[in-house]
Amino acid sequence: MLKKVDSKIYSLIQKEKERQKESVRLIPSENYVSKAVLEATGSVLTNKYSEGYSKKRYYEGQEFIDSIEEVAIARAKKLFKVDHVNVQPYSGSPANLAAYLALVPVGEKIMGMSLPHGGHLTHGWKVSASAKFWKPVQYVVDKKTNLLDYDAIYRLAKKEKPRIIVAGATAYPRKIDFKKFKEVADKVGAYFMADMAHIAGLVAGGVHQSPVSYADIITTTTHKSLRGPRGAMILCNKKYAKAVDRAVFPGLQGGPHNNTTAAIAVALKEASGVGFKKYAKQVVENARILAKELLGYGFNLVTGGTDNHLILIDMTNKSLSGKQMAMALARAGIYCNANTVPYDKRSPFDPSGIRIGTPAVTTLGMKEKEMGLIAGWIKRVSENVDNKNELEKIHKKVKGLCSDFKITGIN
Numbered sequence: 112m113l114k115k116v117d118s119k120i121y122s123l124i125q126k127e128k129e130r131q132k133e134s135v136r137l138i139p140s141e142n143y144v145s146k147a148v149l150e151a152t153g154s155v156l157t158n159k160y161s162e163g164y165s166k167k168r169y170y171e172g173q174e175f176i177d178s179i180e181e182v183a184i185a186r187a188k189k190l191f192k193v194d195h196v197n198v199q200p201y202s203g204s205p206a207n208l209a210a211y212l213a214l215v216p217v218g219e220k221i222m223g224m225s226l227p228h229g230g231h232l233t234h235g236w237k238v239s240a241s242a243k244f245w246k247p248v249q250y251v252v253d254k255k256t257n258l259l260d261y262d263a264i265y266r267l268a269k270k271e272k273p274r275i276i277v278a279g280a281t282a283y284p285r286k287i288d289f290k291k292f293k294e295v296a297d298k299v300g301a302y303f304m305a306d307m308a309h310i311a312g313l314v315a316g317g318v319h320q321s322p323v324s325y326a327d328i329i330t331t332t333t334h335k336s337l338r339g340p341r342g343a344m345i346l347c348n349k350k351y352a353k354a355v356d357r358a359v360f361p362g363l364q365g366g367p368h369n370n371t372t373a374a375i376a377v378a379l380k381e382a383s384g385v386g387f388k389k390y391a392k393q394v395v396e397n398a399r400i401l402a403k404e405l406l407g408y409g410f411n412l413v414t415g416g417t418d419n420h421l422i423l424i425d426m427t428n429k430s431l432s433g434k435q436m437a438m439a440l441a442r443a444g445i446y447c448n449a450n451t452v453p454y455d456k457r458s459p460f461d462p463s464g465i466r467i468g469t470p471a472v473t474t475l476g477m478k479e480k481e482m483g484l485i486a487g488w489i490k491r492v493s494e495n496v497d498n499k500n501e502l503e504k505i506h507k508k509v510k511g512l513c514s515d516f517k518i519t520g521i522n
């Protein structure tokens with residue numbers, strides 16, 4: 112139908128589909144959803160307005176929508192073992208704003224991880240609304256180890272007295288100790304918020320400590336390692352349920368995206384199965400293997416490796432910038448993103464590092480052998496960033512590998 116109505120958009124979608132099929136996608140925040148999730152996302156639920164919450168809507172005709180939202184909430188509560196879940200945030204960024212809005216009066220201090228050190232924009236980075244509506248305090252990683260330094264975080268919190276401390280990252284290759292964050296927050300009388308957007312799938316799969324018994328409030332996207340549609344959730348203790356729900360609607364948003372809610376429910380069902388536990392374990396295992404291979408090729412991995420799903424590589428010792436490397440990799444059909452490394456001497460527009468991760472390739476079914484191949488190609492690309500021929504040759508091999516793996520969502 113789309114082909115007939117709008118051949119231009121149809122053809123662009125087809126091209127993007129091919130691109131996703133034929134490339135090695137190492138952007139750690141991306142994934143492939145299942146056909147079931149895709150079907151729910153593209154359903155007629157997009158036609159319905161449902162401002163409010165189940166049984167308390169502002170429009171009629173909600174009997175099925177209410178059930179869908181209730182199922183999504185029940186599944187999230189069960190999977191993550193929490194009291195209360197709001198599945199309406201449009202995405203991770205508005206979920207974070209809603210979390211602050213729920214707990215911290217506007218103008219008060221929020222403390223999060225600095226963006227160039229691995230934090231997210233919405234953790235108080237200066238150009239973000241989070242830093243305009245609230246007063247940001249930013250912690251950084253240790254200069255020597257590039258690891259979170261919980262004592263330094265405590266000292267900063269003690270001095271600044273933030274109302275909320277946020278743990279969570281977009282470019283931190285190690286595990287986060289939520290228990291330690293909670294101790295710091297308790298000592299300074301702050302709320303503790305965990306933003307598990309990147310690692311929600313690892314938490315669901317039991318391969319990363321869950322923030323659930325420690326954090327007052329947890330935000331997460333649903334489309335990264337959790338392998339759902341683009342969306343988000345806020346998880347919290349009963350105590351904050353009302354404040355959270357009010358902050359999302361009517362505080363920040365209007366009607367929820369019901370098609371997304373349904374797809375989140377489907378993704379949560381998938382994430383509750385034994386297969387997902389295996390997946391999460393393999394994501395971490397693949398990252399570990401990839402890191403080991405890359406270290407063998409002389410790449411400088413921030414913190415010396417990884418124990419989650421992502422790897423941050425400082426390209427300085429290869430005499431390349433992150434952007435140069437990321438662009439060359441893309442030409443070879445391997446997608447990642449240029450990323451700052453802690454204490455980066457280059458600009459955020461052309462930083463020193465690249466960030467790669469394994470959630471998407473693991474969904475395809477890739478394992479140790481493929482990680483070895485990918486590491487080898489990354490090395491070859493780094494030695495041939497300006498060699499079109501060589502990049503083209505690697506691209507052919509990448510396509511060959513991808514054709515061996517069926518993509519559940521888009522085949």
Ligand SMILES: *Cc1c(COP(=O)(O)O)cnc(C)c1O
Pocket residue numbers: 140202203204205207230231233279280281306307308309332342
């Ligand atoms: C991706 C991410 C977000 C934002 O999610 P969007 O859906 O892009 O708005 C917030 N926090 C963290 C830690 C993330 O990784």
